[in-house]
Amino acid sequence: MELTLNNPADTDWAPQTKVDLQAFNTLSLPAQAAFYCQLQQISDLFAAQQYCQAQELNWMLLGGGSNVVLTDDFNGLVMHMQLSGKNWLTPEQLHHPPAVDDDNLVYLSVGAGEHWDELVAWSLDQGAYGLQNLSLIPGLVGAAPIQNIGAYGVELAHVLHEVMVFDFATGKQFSLSAEQCELAYRDSIFKRQSNWLVVNVTLALSRKPQIQIDYGDIAAHLEATVSIPSAQITPQQVRDAVIAIRRQKLPDPANIPNVGSFFKNPVVSIDKAEQIRSQWPQLVAYKQTNQQVKIAAGWLIDQLGWRGYNKAGVGVHKHQALVLVQLANSPNKSTGLELLNLAQQIQADVERHFGIRLAVEPRLFANTGEISIDAI
Ligand SMILES: Cc1cc2nc3c(=O)[nH]c(=O)nc-3n(C[C@H](O)[C@H](O)[C@H](O)COP(=O)(O)OP(=O)(O)OC[C@H]3O[C@@H](n4cnc5c(N)ncnc54)[C@H](O)[C@@H]3O)c2cc1C
Incomplete structure (x- = not known):
């Protein structure tokens, strides 16, 4: 589904120059961006796109920098994703109608620049479940569909409803259903469409806790720490277990x-x-x-x-x-x-x-x- 272009770029817009990227990648690799900007609103994206086209600049998008290896200084524009915001949507507000009619499902639209693990914690506080097994994965929400993040038996594919995309080649925005994202093990359509930037992600979460603890050490950890029947385990307890195990292992x-x-x-x-x-x-x-x-x-x-x-x-x-x-x-x-x-x-x-x-x-x-x- 394509949306109309209603964010004309700011003509005075200019990026910063010579920005150190070492603090922006979790390998702490030394690298410098010739040009750098933060994307705080959609109009920044239009401005950056027009700037790159006018200057014939290469570009790359950086989220939390937790899945990149920078081998050199970047001779182009590095855009730092910072689009924020969380909104509950009704089924009528979705771009793609829900495949199932389930009263327990709630739809949460999240800006690509939100911090993934903060979102997981926040969603549980809101009583919206499904992300607990994906606790403590570093990075930002917009990167989650790119490699279909996964851990402890759950992948983003289990909760993704739709994704809003900005095409950096054309400046157009459109929405993809989860199915159109072609999510697979550490893979998605975004690895084959290098101009497509994820600006927003909509998740289908459940008001009814669905507990998945049969993967890795979660069940053993819960038995050792909380020792209650598995039917009584809460999503927050699963999150706590995942965090404890990840801190031990990684x-x-x-x-x-x-x-x-x-x-x-x-x-x-x-x-x-x-x-x-x-x-x-x-x-x-x-x-x-x-x-x-x-x-x-x-x-x-x-x-x-x-x-x-x-x-x-x-x-x-x-x-x-x-x-x-x-x-x-x-x-x-x-x-x-x-x-x-x-x-x-x-x-x-x-x-x-x-x-x-x-x-x-x-x-x-x-x-x-x-x-x-x-x-x-
Ligand atoms: C300690 C540790 C543990 C980890 N554990 C897991 C794990 O359990 N499971 C797992 O799946 N991953 C794991 N990861 C990998 C990483 O956290 C995820 O891949 C995460 O989604 C990357 O997010 P990021 O914002 O840091 O992306 P970045 O590293 O900034 O970017 C990664 C790639 O995605 C592209 N990208 C980023 N944002 C967007 C966007 N909005 N639109 C289009 N392209 C974009 C970038 O251009 C780049 O090519 C782990 C990493 C670390 C350091």
Whole structure:
């Protein structure tokens, strides 16, 4: 659904120049933006779009910077998403009618610049449930559909209703239904449409708590800490458990710079998984619905002895082989290229031993735009 253009750009608009991006990416990588602006209202987007077109500038969008690797200074405009706002919508106000008639569902429209975990906490306080398993994922709301964020058995796909998009090539805004976003494991249409910026996300949350604790350590943690029958567990208790488990398992980027999982869990055929298991009986893998198997990438990396490795200021986290880190106490900050060099060594080692090519999860940027690790 297309909307009319009613936000003419401010002709006096100009970006800042030479802005340091180190504090804006959770790997704390050194990089500078030649031009930089904050997007606080839709008119900023129109202004930035016209500026880039007039100056023939490259551009990139940054949210919380928790899923990017900056390998160089950016020779263009870095736009920092800050569009805020939370609004409850009636079913009649939606761009795409609800697929099911469920009186328990409530619709929450959220600006792309809102902080994801603050939204999770706020939604539970409002008695609107569904986000609790996605607690403590860093970053902003607008980035959530980009890789269909997921954790502890829940993905954004379970609660997304629709997304408002700004096309940076045309300046047009339109709405996509959740289905049109083509959400899949760490994937969406936005990875194939590089000009589409998410400006607003509408979630379908439930007034009726639906508890999902059969994934990972949540049930065991709840049993050890609150010890009540599972039918009585509240979404807030699930959130508290997820937060406690994540704090134990994952390094906090404020202390040890990182972007969470550096590689996606590879999905392979049952035959391939069995072939690996014949040599590595302890293989950690999960059956999928479509005759495929998802293998724990961290387990593969761990078997090859990479956990705890460090060199030249970058390394593999000592408790989590899937998380590459910038060593906080290293005298010199490493560059994104040094980190990607380590990632390439891990990819090659895993491929040699298991015959599986690990795909990189975060998005990689060089001085003019996005790059692939294979191009380095
Ligand atoms: C400690 C840690 C734990 C993590 N755990 C998880 C986890 O459990 N599950 C999970 O899925 N992820 C996890 N992540 C990854 C990350 O938090 C998510 O991918 C998050 O959604 C990124 O949000 P961001 O705002 O920081 O995006 P950024 O890093 O700023 O951007 C990521 C990419 O999305 C694009 N982008 C950002 N905003 C928009 C927008 N509004 N419109 C269009 N494109 C946009 C950017 O251009 C970039 O290409 C973790 C990261 C860390 C550091």
